[in-house]
Amino acid sequence: MDRSRRTFLKQTGVAVSVAALPPWALELEAAEAAAIDRAKLAALALAAAKKLGAGYADIRINRYRTESVSTREKQVQSVARNQSFGFGVRVLCDGAWGFAASRDVTEASIRRMTAEAVAIAKGNAAFQRKKISLVPAARVSTKWKNAFVTDPFDRPLDDKIQFLLKLNESALGVKGVNFVNSSLSFVNEQKFFASSDGSQIEQYIIRSNPSFGVTAVNMLAGDFQSRNSLGGPQGMGYEYLENHDWLAEAEQAGNEAVQKLKAKQPQPGKRDLVLDPTHLWLTIHESVGHPTELDRALGWEANYAGTSFLTPDKTGKLQYGSKLVNFFADRTQAAGLATVGYDDDGVPGQKWYLVKDGMFVDWQTTRDLAAQVGRKNSYGCTHADSWGSVPFPRMPNVSLEAAKSDAGLDELLADVKDGILIFGDGSFSIDQQRYNFQFGGQVFWEIKDGKKGEMLRDVAYQSRTPDFWGALDALGGEASYRMGGSFSDGKGEPGQSNAVSHGCPVARFRQINVLNTAARQGARS
């Protein structure tokens, strides 16, 4: 079967304008590599692993392409294309994992690395205290792509350069703006997975990340303020650049950066907060996404990312937030950065509740974690960021449900006598069990007597996860719901990067501890 990329796209329903395809040299290479008979190579690896004594084995033969353009002011700083192709074999022998990976995708290399993976697993198995096992996964043979419209790799480079330079021009047109940096990053994952369970899965995934930052400098005073873009990355194609008014946002960012130079500092103390989705996604990520990872609760991340204040015995018993709070995990969400057809265990993408009516009800699981706690199924949270990385538990899209009302920002502001409205993500930090956190933002507005007031600067808030979500007393409806996310969420040893989205409506929180970060020695409340 012809496995070329273009054929794959046709088979999976993506409309491609052949005339729009530039004759990129590496594109030809990608097509050649895709033509490698991956099914045959996979069968070789799986048979070799079985013969050597592996109870379970899988192989991923993946290609990762990236394109990035970065600019500052009126000039292009860099344009680069990168691709990485290789395979990783994972085996489970006598209750211990082994893994080996190489860029050399040949029969000889696959045989050698499969033997290496088995040797590692067996070497560890000799000392293993508690055997690792897997819950079952259905046998699958399928192809899947995420729901992008326009493949950004098919768009001319000049479109991307002009997009950024116009964006910069828009920001620089604001009097008082000194600097603007902007960039575009596109990622394409072409993944092939086969396992000893009989599954064989091909996936084609596109993600896009436009971003910019505007800086205004007061040279005389030795002061400067920046305002970064609010848009964030999405699991979308080039249409994301065309469906959002980036030029208007750049101009607004310029105005707000200049305005921040003269903005007031906050009075520290307890204040009501109204948080826009462009800000709240990151608080959700840190204080809900990570604590509900089961590997953290079991101590598997204790040496790096940390553990969790949640433990298995608290499932269905711990009040995570107010009754309004419903968090769901979803690897099927449209435009989600962590949306997949199947995870790197071969388990289908799913949607489930983590917090229901304020109660903590469930975990993010993988095949090996689920077995540790007596579950019968995995929710499909296994992911590796490269062919050369070991698959391990990574976060699905975790989102906050909107209210079943048509409330919007104005309705939430109306009931605030003295508060702060925050847009955009800024500084972020949280402890290793996900209790104590502190977040900044991009733009802060005073709320006085139910209305948006003057701009503030140097604002951060600090809280404790269950207290914070317990203080939520109002949510916007679907009309205010928006997805934010990260292109590079770090976790694991060696460190891996995961892209993940978090959707939410505008939300209101009562009496949260606000800091003035410009005070001497900073941030005393």
Place this chain on the structure above:
Amino acid sequence: MISETDARAVCHKLLSHVKAEDASVGVSSEDYAHQRFAANNFTTCGLRENLSVSVTVWSGKKRGAAATNAVDDAALRRAVEEAEQIAAVSPVDREYLPTLAAQTYKPSAGYAETTVKFPAASRSRLVHDVIGMCEKESVTGAGFFQARGTAGAFATKNGNFGYERSSLTSLSLTARTPDGTGSGYFLRNHYDIGRLDTARVARESIRKAQTSREPHTLDAGAYTVVLEAQAVADLLGFLRFVFDARSADEGRSPFSAPGGKTKVGEKIFDERISIYSDPWHAELPGSAFAQGGLPAQKMYLVRSGVLENLVYSRFWAQQKGKEPTPGPVNGILESSAPTASVEEMIRDTKKGLLVGRFWYIRPVDIRTLLITGLSRDGVWSIEDGKIQYPVRNFRFNQSLLQLLAPGNVDLISSPERVGSSEAQGGDSNLLPALKVKQFNFTSQSEAV
């Protein structure tokens, strides 16, 4: 990993395909192995081999770049073509400078074959022994061992070439007590596995876990603190990003001064403190190649508390009539005055806190180098020159400029090789323990 002969051949082949006026090409290879364990059990373990090439060309001063890990002859040609196609549709690179002609590099010594060839069976045994120490002391261990070798080369169309190998190995361990109230962490790295004291890592982590059990709760506030070298490494990781001359000249750096000036020449830190880079330091060898392919040299950023140098790229140096900066390629902070050990710092403290590690450190305000984060894996109260009891963790908001400012630094130890915990030991510095008079803890954290 790729040999110098093969690397030179790959670079030569890449350059032979270049039609553009100028080009810089590179090849890098990696052999990497790791063992991860948690809950006193092996979790994910494996190895990876990779080789990749990169090409940057300038055609009519227009720049294009491409990279791939396919390295057969046809793939090398395609990578060059890709870069040239990108250059053809790109605007003129206003910051273009011709690539360097042949340079003379003095080799550094940060490579040990024994690190790269450390056998899988030995890796398993090493982790088994660490887990065994945890079991013997009734603590739960989670940790990470890694061994990495890299070899790579670069070449320019103007005749420069450089080849270098390096290695790095590290072991970190978090030990937690069964009651969930105590946790200890220790991390060390080295380029030479023969000089990585794995038993010390296990011993120190377990000791910290056992002595941090049942911590007391203290109010947040400004405390005198003794910061172990690990804590200093965790804090000062942000310093490396702020010595950029261009940002300072543009008025958006902590080292910018009113009126469009910089703080070069000003005393910014305690006068005992010097921060420098030395590619040939025996304990911390750095790369022989500094930014832009310049031959690395020993150079000071801060000498005796005075900001002596900012880092000028080749482009910015030309704009400002300066010399481009031949570094930094590593980070060393040391005291010009007699040093004190951590034990002596504790004995010298009437009332204060001992901190072993910080975590999740992020910038809050770049103007003052205000950062926030939390203590982790052990804080202890010091009273009357002795450690009295463990203390719950805190969040801090602390300006690094104020941390090291004249008047705030009390005692400085001799530096030791340590990597930041957020970088998993993948970075290396020579840093001392510090006793500082005021450190700003702003809230309590109940996390263990």
